Amino acid sequence: MKKGRIILISVVAVIIVVVLIIGGKMYMDNKKEQKKLDIEKQSVKVLKKTFADLARVKIERTGYNKMTGSYRMVITMTNKQGNSAHFSYGFVENEDELGSYGIVDENVQKQGTTTTKIRVIFSDESEEDI
Template identity: 30%
Template sequence: MILRKKTWVLAGILIFILIGGVSWFMFNQNETQRKEQQIVKMETTTAKQIKNTFTDVTEIKFSERYGENRLTGYTETMVTVSTSYGVNAEIGVSMSPKDKINQSYVGSGEPTLRKGITGTEVRVIFSNKDEGSF
């Protein structure tokens, strides 16, 4: 009788551990997806800001490498901007989920890009290799 009770307790503990492990795995997977969605959203906002700041932009490509500035809360990466007049400029950008699309682009470096607004569609290559146009 005591042996049977110990078996049930042990089985209960194993089931509890199994359910906990599956839950933890699912939570981590969802966390990764949420982070990727947030990065794509920030890249979309940044691409629109670049389009609204420089003229004749044809392509914006985000680097796969990111850094996080824990002090400011910004995510930092490099972006390659190509124009119809043959300039390819690599500029450093700092992105935040709080940025607004209608703001002008503010980033590091001095790109040799003409100031103005790009009125045509711009091809965007996101860091996760998805593509879009705005």
């Protein structure tokens, strides 16, 4: 009887540990994804301060460089005239300026400020007006 009880308690303990490990992993993954979305939102606000006449931004992907602490976003940016430019830019958290970016189309990537709300599609496919 004692042996059976010890086995039952051991199995229950193992199940509890496995559930805690899986739950912790899911929590950490969710926290990391939320951090990435917060960084993408920050970068779009700075993008609006850098370029004029924006209508829509689709963030294709975001990468993080542990060495420099910077992010790199690959985006498709569309202006109010419906023209688009596909390019990447660097961004450091809580900065007021973009890092390096290439000029692909000067008609779309026009220097200035966008004061109206724009449609943003984030890397996880969620959407928001910023």
